[in-house]
Amino acid sequence: MDAQTASTSASGKNSLTIALLGYRSNPYSGGQGVYLKHLSKALVDLGHQVDVISGEPYPNLDPRVRLVKLPGLNLFDHAKPSHALAQGKWRDPINVVEWLSFLSGGFPEPLTFGHRLTRYFKRQRPSYDIVHDNQSLCTGLLGLHRRGYAVTSTIHHPITFDRDIALANTKDWGLRLLIKRWHGFLGMQTRVAQLLPYITTVSQNSKRDIGTAFGIPAKRITVVLNGIDTEIFRPLPDIAREPFHLITTASADQPLKGTQHLIPAVAQLVKSYPNLKLTFIGAPKSGGVTERQIQHHGLTDRIEFHHGISFEAIVQLYARASVAVVPSEYEGFGFPAGEAMACEVPLVSTDGGALPEVVGDAGIVVPAKNSEALAKAIGYLFDDAEARTRLSQAGRSRIVTEFSWQRAAREFVQHYRQVIRHES
Numbered sequence: 047m048d049a050q051t052a053s054t055s056a057s058g059k060n061s062l063t064i065a066l067l068g069y070r071s072n073p074y075s076g077g078q079g080v081y082l083k084h085l086s087k088a089l090v091d092l093g094h095q096v097d098v099i100s101g102e103p104y105p106n107l108d109p110r111v112r113l114v115k116l117p118g119l120n121l122f123d124h125a126k127p128s129h130a131l132a133q134g135k136w137r138d139p140i141n142v143v144e145w146l147s148f149l150s151g152g153f154p155e156p157l158t159f160g161h162r163l164t165r166y167f168k169r170q171r172p173s174y175d176i177v178h179d180n181q182s183l184c185t186g187l188l189g190l191h192r193r194g195y196a197v198t199s200t201i202h203h204p205i206t207f208d209r210d211i212a213l214a215n216t217k218d219w220g221l222r223l224l225i226k227r228w229h230g231f232l233g234m235q236t237r238v239a240q241l242l243p244y245i246t247t248v249s250q251n252s253k254r255d256i257g258t259a260f261g262i263p264a265k266r267i268t269v270v271l272n273g274i275d276t277e278i279f280r281p282l283p284d285i286a287r288e289p290f291h292l293i294t295t296a297s298a299d300q301p302l303k304g305t306q307h308l309i310p311a312v313a314q315l316v317k318s319y320p321n322l323k324l325t326f327i328g329a330p331k332s333g334g335v336t337e338r339q340i341q342h343h344g345l346t347d348r349i350e351f352h353h354g355i356s357f358e359a360i361v362q363l364y365a366r367a368s369v370a371v372v373p374s375e376y377e378g379f380g381f382p383a384g385e386a387m388a389c390e391v392p393l394v395s396t397d398g399g400a401l402p403e404v405v406g407d408a409g410i411v412v413p414a415k416n417s418e419a420l421a422k423a424i425g426y427l428f429d430d431a432e433a434r435t436r437l438s439q440a441g442r443s444r445i446v447t448e449f450s451w452q453r454a455a456r457e458f459v460q461h462y463r464q465v466i467r468h469e470s
Contacts, residue, residue: 062462063095065174069159069182071098071105077202077381078180079105084275086111088455097174099166101159116162118155121148140165151227157234160184167193176462183235187242196469198244198461200270203252203378203399204259205232208302211375215301236260244465246458248272248379249400255378268461271403272379273451278357279388281442285365290319290428293367293391295327295360295382296374304373304396304414305336311373311420313343319428322348325363327382329353364389368434369427374398375414383409384449387441392434394423404449408440 071079102120147154179199296303330336370386393409412419
């Protein structure tokens, strides 16, 4: 049965065969692996058949979800990237393109994943009712669409914002050239986004920004809010919260995540709260901006980093903290905010991007890029036990009520069926 026949028959049956795509699906850092894990599970819970087609690193998936591996060179995790074409890997031209782009400062994974995806579909001819891309926005999607597959893509937020914020925080001309080179894949993503007929995103804010950044009419973009796994991210009442203990989840050296505003706020707070401690879920680059900033403010002994740990270990860290903070300049959704709220940690968040849509009135929202505002809000919660209790309970209630993966999966199934009908 060809792809077009599969799509036609699918509109009249209850169960769908779904391919979820991820060019990079790290299960512990970044949102892409988390997104694929929970959405695929929620879809199979509804009775659908789901394959996840992913490049390295691979996600952790429910046993009912089949993982189709499209291995690349995984150069960002390779011990010796310059030797990555050994053992005959140079014979594959896709590997050569990935290697050369990486060595010249580029980020080739969305592009090369698309080429491997096209090769896989040509060789295997798999039958899917819907192909759902997770922000690779690779040219291979257009090829699948031309071959008769129903295709949709989720854009969590336009990566143009990451690039522009990084450039705004960098004065060195050499680093600016590297930032522009690394984001060279945006040309491809912009073209593909403009040509794909169906796009989803995770917040109203991202819908507006995607429309502006990629020149896409709003009517082509459907919003499906993310879910938060409230069975994993939950309060642990047997673990005592530690006074004056902050926690944050951030890729510490990405200006987008706002660490450069949080560290000065912590330095200011230490003057009034000498027992303050900050836990980072994430790790800074050795000798990077964050590490230098911490040393400059004399905060090395007050900050601990945890990287590559399990979800259960993350939940235990949340259970020890008295206040969570999300200092981001921009978020397309804001998993760290939702996960902290689900763990009943009172939250201070900026108004960057879609964060106010997640936090609502169940946390304190302050202006982005404002260390003074962060310090004032955190100090307020340190001093007011009643406010901490009220916000911790309100946060958990909001996430449980409005941000479930079951709701997200049901809305996606409605979207899939609409795409399949229109493509039939």
